[in-house]
Amino acid sequence: MSGETRIAIENLNLHFGANHVLRDVGFNIPANAVTAIMGPSGCGKSTLLRCINRMNDLILSARITGRIVIDGENVYSPRVDVIDLRRRVGMVFQKPNPFPKSIFENVAFGLRIHRLGDSGEIRARVEKALVQANLWEEVKDRLQDNAFSLSGGQQQRLCLARAIAVGPEIVLLDEPASALDPHSTAKLEELIVELKREYTIVIVTHNMQQAARVSDHCAFLMLGELAEWGKTEQVFTKPKDKRTEDFLMGKFG
Amino acid sequence: MNRATGPGAIPRRRFGSSIGFAVLAVPLFAFIAFVLLLVGYLVANGIGVLSWEFLSKPPTAGMTEGGILPCIIGTVLVTFVSLAFSVPVGVFSGIYLAEYAPNNLLTRAIRSSVRSLAGVPSIVYGLFGVALFVNAMNLGMSVLASGLTLGLVNLPWIIATCEEAISAIPSSFREGALALGSTKWEAIRRNVLPYAFPGILTGVLLAVARTAGETAPILFTGVTYYTRQLPNSLLSRFMALPYHLFTLATQHDKIAEVRPVAFGTALVLVLFVLLFDALAFVIRMRVARTNTWQV
Numbered sequence: 001m002s003g004e005t006r007i008a009i010e011n012l013n014l015h016f017g018a019n020h021v022l023r024d025v026g027f028n029i030p031a032n033a034v035t036a037i038m039g040p041s042g043c044g045k046s047t048l049l050r051c052i053n054r055m056n057d058l059i060l061s062a063r064i065t066g067r068i069v070i071d072g073e074n075v076y077s078p079r080v081d082v083i084d085l086r087r088r089v090g091m092v093f094q095k096p097n098p099f100p101k102s103i104f105e106n107v108a109f110g111l112r113i114h115r116l117g118d119s120g121e122i123r124a125r126v127e128k129a130l131v132q133a134n135l136w137e138e139v140k141d142r143l144q145d146n147a148f149s150l151s152g153g154q155q156q157r158l159c160l161a162r163a164i165a166v167g168p169e170i171v172l173l174d175e176p177a178s179a180l181d182p183h184s185t186a187k188l189e190e191l192i193v194e195l196k197r198e199y200t201i202v203i204v205t206h207n208m209q210q211a212a213r214v215s216d217h218c219a220f221l222m223l224g225e226l227a228e229w230g231k232t233e234q235v236f237t238k239p240k241d242k243r244t245e246d247f248l249m250g251k252f253g
Numbered sequence: 254m255n256r257a258t259g260p261g262a263i264p265r266r267r268f269g270s271s272i273g274f275a276v277l278a279v280p281l282f283a284f285i286a287f288v289l290l291l292v293g294y295l296v297a298n299g300i301g302v303l304s305w306e307f308l309s310k311p312p313t314a315g316m317t318e319g320g321i322l323p324c325i326i327g328t329v330l331v332t333f334v335s336l337a338f339s340v341p342v343g344v345f346s347g348i349y350l351a352e353y354a355p356n357n358l359l360t361r362a363i364r365s366s367v368r369s370l371a372g373v374p375s376i377v378y379g380l381f382g383v384a385l386f387v388n389a390m391n392l393g394m395s396v397l398a399s400g401l402t403l404g405l406v407n408l409p410w411i412i413a414t415c416e417e418a419i420s421a422i423p424s425s426f427r428e429g430a431l432a433l434g435s436t437k438w439e440a441i442r443r444n445v446l447p448y449a450f451p452g453i454l455t456g457v458l459l460a461v462a463r464t465a466g467e468t469a470p471i472l473f474t475g476v477t478y479y480t481r482q483l484p485n486s487l488l489s490r491f492m493a494l495p496y497h498l499f500t501l502a503t504q505h506d507k508i509a510e511v512r513p514v515a516f517g518t519a520l521v522l523v524l525f526v527l528l529f530d531a532l533a534f535v536i537r538m539r540v541a542r543t544n545t546w547q548v
Contacts, residue, residue, distance in 0.1 A: 055432060060355070087434035097425035099444060110433035113443070159429075166433060 006031035006170065006200040007052060012066035014047060016059065020224065021047050025066075027219050027229040034192060034201045036215035036232065038208055040247065044224045045204045046094070049172050052202065053089040054082050070170070087114055090163030091172040095179050096155035098147035098162075103139050106147045106158055110166035125165055132198075133161035134191050153184025157191065164199070171195065173203040177210065189214050208248060212236055220244045292523065299520030302513045308521070312479070312514075315507070321518055323483055327396070327491035328525070330484060331471060332464045334400025339407040340457055346408075347415025347453070352441055364416075371409035376469040378406045383473045397487040399475035406470050407460040414456025418449040451540040458533040462526045468495040478504075494522040 007029040014022040021044045029035045037045045047056065054075060056062045067074045075085055087110070099106050107126040111117065117125065126143075130136040135157045139150070147158055156176055163171060173192065177185040192201060192214050205211050211218050212232060219229035220241070228241040239245045306320055313319035350367075354360040382402030392398040422445045430440035468476075477490040478500055484491040501515035502508075 053432065055428070058428075058431070083434050083436060085434075086432055091432040093425065093428065093432075095425065097423075097429045099426055099429060100448060109430070109443070110435075113430075113433065113435045113439055162429075162433065 004031045005029070006070065007202070008067075008069040009048075009051075010067040010069065012048070012051060012068065013064070014044075014051065014056065015061075015063040017061040022051075023224045025221070025224075025226045027226060029200065029202055030217060031200050032196055032198075033216040034196050034203060034214050036211035036218040037202065037204045037221060038211045038218055038247075039206065039221035039227075041206055043221045045206075045221050046174050048221065049091075049174055049202060049204045052170070052172055053086050053091055055091065057082065087166050088168050089170045089172060090166070090168035092156065092159050092163055092174065092176050094175045096152055096159055098150070098155050098158055100146065100148060102144045103147050103150070103158060104143040107161050107165050109162060114166055116166065126161075129161040129165035130158075132164055132195065133157045134187070134194075135161055151184070153180050153187060156180060156184070156188060160188075160191070164195075168199065170200045170202070173201065175204050175206065177205075177207075185210075208236075220247065222247070295516065295520050295523055298513070299516035299518075302517035303520065307517055311481070311483075321494070321497060321514070321521065323480065323492040324494045324497040324518065325521065326483055327476070327493040328465055328495075328522075330396050330491065331400045331403055331475070331493065332461055334396060334487065335403035335407055335464050336457070336461065338401055338404035339411050339460070342404075343408050343411030344415050344453060346412045348419060348441070348446075350412065351416045351419035352437075352445070367409045367412050371413060374469075375406055375467055376472075378402055379470040379472055379474060381405070382470060387474055393488060394473070394475045394477075394490055395488040396475055396484050396491050399471040399491070399493075400487075402470040402474050403464050403467060406467060407464055410460050410463070411456055414459070415449075415453050418452025418456065419445060421452065422448050451536050455533045455536050458529045458536070462529040462533075465525050465529075466495050466522060468493075468499060471496065494518060494525070498522065 005028040009029070010026050012022055012025040013020070025048060037048060039045045050056045051064065052068055052070075052075070056064065064076065068076065070085075070089070073080060099109060101109070104126055107129050108122050111122050111125055116122070127136060127140075130139065135154060138154060139145075139158075142149075147155065150158060156179075160171075160173075160176075176192075177188050180188065189210065192203065195201060196216075203211075203214065215232045217230065218232045218235050220227045220235065220239075220243070222243045227243040228235055228239060235244060236248065239248060308320055308325065309322055310320035311323050312321065346367075350360070350364060354363075379402060382398060382405070386392045386398035386401050387394055390398075392401075426444045426448070427440045430444040431437070435443070471493055475490055476493045476496045478492075478496075480490060480492055482489075498515060498518045501511045501518060505511050
C-alpha cells in the first residue's frame with residue numbers, strides 16, 4: 001500500500017558528454033501514490049524521469065552511474081531486459097504523440113507487440129484501458145477513426161490508455177499537461193489522482209500548483225541536484241531548503 | 254519623410270512588386286511553354302504511326318515499316334532487372350543510413366559519396382558495367398549486364414530518397430513505440446516504414462522513369478541495333494526504346510523514310526516516362542492528404 005517504497009533512486013549521476021546533468025540524486029518513490037518531480041526548466045527533471053524506464057539509453061552520449069531499484073533489482077543491471085522494463089514502466093510524453101492509426105490500433109499497439117492475447121482479448125483490454133483513461137465514453141462509437149481527429153486533451157488520454165493497456169505497474173508522466181488547455185488539464189489531473197489506486201505514478205512538472213494538486217510526495221530538483229524531497233504537504237508548507245522556498249515564492253521558474 | 258510612406262510611394266512599391274512577380278514568373282512560364290511545345294511537337298508528328306500494330310509488331314523492311322515491340326519488351330525487361338537489384342539494396346541501405354548508422358565521419362563520408370554518385374555521368378556507369386558485368390563477371394552483352402548497370406545508376410537515387418522518406422517520419426513515433434517496450438526493429442517496421450512507404454515508392458517510380466530513358470549505360474553492355482528474336486533469356490541481347498530512337502534518328506541510311514517511326518518511338522518513350530512520373534505524382538498527392546501529422 002501507500003508508503004512502501006516502489007522505486008529507490010540511489011546516487012544517480014548522469015552525464016551527457018562533458019555535461020554533468022544529474023548530480024548524486026537519491027530519493028524514494030512510494031507505491032500507489034503520485035510523486036511529482038518539480039523544478040525550473042533545464043534542471044534535469046525530464047532526464048531523471050527518462051532514467052527510470054531507460055529511455056536515455058537512446059542517447060549515445062549519456063553516461064549513467066548509480067542505481068535505480070525497482071522491486072529489489074537495479075534497472076541498470078545487465079540482467080534486466082529493457083523491453084520488459086518498459087512494459088512494466090509505462091510513459092506518457094510531454095507532447096501528445098498518438099500514432100497515425102485508428103484510435104483502437106493506438107491502444108492495441110503495445111498489446112500486439114507483446115503478443116498479449118488473441119483478438120477478442122485485445123478488444124477487451126483496449127476497452128478496459130480506454131475506460132481507465134476516462135476516454136471510452138467519448139470514443140466508443142468511433143474507434144476506427146484516426147487518432148489525429150481527437151482533441152489535444154483526448155490525444156493525451158489516448159496516450160495514457162496506450163501506456164496502461166500493456167499492464168504496467170508504474171506510469172511515468174513527462175509534463176503531460178504542458179500542451180493542454182486548462183479544461184483538459186483539469187480532466188487529466190483528476191484522472192491521475194484516480195489512477196494511483198492501481199499504479200505508482202511519477203509526474204514531472206514545472207508547474208508547482210499542479211504538483212500541489214495531484215501529488216502525495218514530491219522531489220524538488222535544482223540544476224541537477226536534489227534540493228529536497230518528502231511529503232508534498234511538508235515540502236510546500238515547511239520547506240527545509242532555501243532553494244525550494246525561493247522557487248515556491250516564485251523567485252525563479 | 255521616409256521613402257515607404259512619402260507621396261507616390263505606395264504606387265511605386267506596387268509597381269516594384271509587379272516587376273518582381275514578372276521576373277520570377279516569366280522564366281517559369283517560358284520553361285513550361287517549352288516543355289508543352291516539345292510534347293506537342295512529338296504528339297503531332299508521332300501520333301500518326303501509333304497503332305496496335307506499331308506496338309505489337311517487330312520492325313520490318315529495314316525498319317521502315319512494322320513496329321517497335323522488341324524495343325518495348327527490351328526496355329521493360331532491363332528496367333525490371335535493374336529494379337530487382339537496386340530496390341532491395343537501395344531500400345536496405347536507406348533504412349540502415351537513416352536508422353542504424355552511427356553519426357560519425359565514416360557515415361557522413363558514405364552519405365556524401367552516395368550524393369556524388371548520383372551525379373556521375375551515365376556513360377561512366379556504362380563503361381564500368383562493361384568492365385565489371387560484361388567482362389569480369391563474364392555475363393557478356395546481355396539483358397542481365399545492362400539491367401545491373403542501370404541498377405547501379407539508380408542505386409544512389411533510391412538510397413537517398415529512401416533515407417529522406419524515413420528521416421521525415423517524426424521521431425515521436427519511434428519513441429512512443431520504444432516506450433511501450435518494442436524493440437528498435439519493431440518500432441521501425443511497425444511505426445516508421447509503413448508511413449515512409451509512399452515516399453519510398455515515389456522514389457522508386459521516379460527511378461523507373463529515369464531508367465527507361467537511359468541510353469549510355471546499356472550502349473556497351475547489351476543493347477543491339479537490330480535482332481530478329483525477342484530476348485529469350487537474361488543472357489540475350491536486346492533492343493531498347495532510347496537506343497532504337499538514336500539509331501533511327503542518326504544512324505539509319507534512310508533517315509527520311511524512318512522519320513515517322515522515330516517520332517512514334519520517341520512518343521512511346523515519353524509516354525512511358527510520363528506514366529511513371531504521373532503515378533509518383535498521384536501517390537504524393539494522396540500522401541499529402543492522409544499524412545495528417547505533417548501539419
